Amino acid sequence: MEAKKTILIIEDEPDIVLGLKDALEFEGFRVVTASAGKEGVALYCQERPNAVLLDLMLPDVNGYQVCEDLRRYDAFL
Numbered sequence: 001m002e003a004k005k006t007i008l009i010i011e012d013e014p015d016i017v018l019g020l021k022d023a024l025e026f027e028g029f030r031v032v033t034a035s036a037g038k039e040g041v042a043l044y045c046q047e048r049p050n051a052v053l054l055d056l057m058l059p060d061v062n063g064y065q066v067c068e069d070l071r072r073y074d075a076f077l
Helices: 014-026 037-047 063-075
Strands: 006-010 030-034 051-054
Touching (some): 014 030, 037 063
Parallel strands (some): 006 030
């Protein structure tokens, strides 16, 4: 049996997270979530998801910075 693909959602709006999570889990994905950018980067490093859904306007850092941090992390692997 193939392991489920993991998707990380980095989004601070709970209703959006719930809708995305429900839809993606229904389609067979494993979903992990973070409500802030720094939390999302840490979770990304821990979980190594197959895909990331990233909000651009987060409470602590903007999504562009989060994207740069994720790319920088991948460059060292």
